[in-house]
Amino acid sequence: MSSLVYLHPSLATDYKKTFKEFHDFTLSCGSPMGTILVSSRTICHKCERPLSVEQKKNMVVFYHINLGSYVSCRLTKVCRKCKIYEHYGYWTEKGSRYFDKDSLELKFLLSSEDTAFDICLLRECSSLLMVGAVPFSTYTASYNRRFGYHKGKVIVDKSKPKRMKR
Numbered sequence: 001m002s003s004l005v006y007l008h009p010s011l012a013t014d015y016k017k018t019f020k021e022f023h024d025f026t027l028s029c030g031s032p033m034g035t036i037l038v039s040s041r042t043i044c045h046k047c048e049r050p051l052s053v054e055q056k057k058n059m060v061v062f063y064h065i066n067l068g069s070y071v072s073c074r075l076t077k078v079c080r081k082c083k084i085y086e087h088y089g090y091w092t093e094k095g096s097r098y099f100d101k102d103s104l105e106l107k108f109l110l111s112s113e114d115t116a117f118d119i120c121l122l123r124e125c126s127s128l129l130m131v132g133a134v135p136f137s138t139y140t141a142s143y144n145r146r147f148g149y150h151k152g153k154v155i156v157d158k159s160k161p162k163r164m165k166r
């Protein structure tokens, strides 16, 4: 990291700006890569054969504690013999999902196929919820306000409430 900062001093002074420029550049190229989530596992945990990386990149919406939300991607590794698919923090086998023991020690929690939360953001949110400091809706409103997502128009549905089917 220190040699990277030596080569690109702007990384040390304005990380957010540099990240946004890089993210926006990769997005304009049609392949957002601000953050790439991929399992660190290199061999299959069942047969110990090398895993291969699938070509397809899957889009993921990230919720970062300091950078706000952005679009990026994840990669999948696979053992074709065992039909085990390795993802960032978990693997899938025969339609079931198994989390890695260290999944909560990673930087992000891949909560669905296309959503990733910064673990620090989840810890901060859960801590505030546990002490009853704020309700979840207030926390999300605060997050949206901090990153300027509150400026959009509020859509009010003035149509009559739909009748519920009995």
Ligand SMILES: [Zn+2]
Pocket: 044, 045, 046, 047, 048, 049, 079, 080, 081, 082, 083, 084
């Ligand atoms: Zn295998």
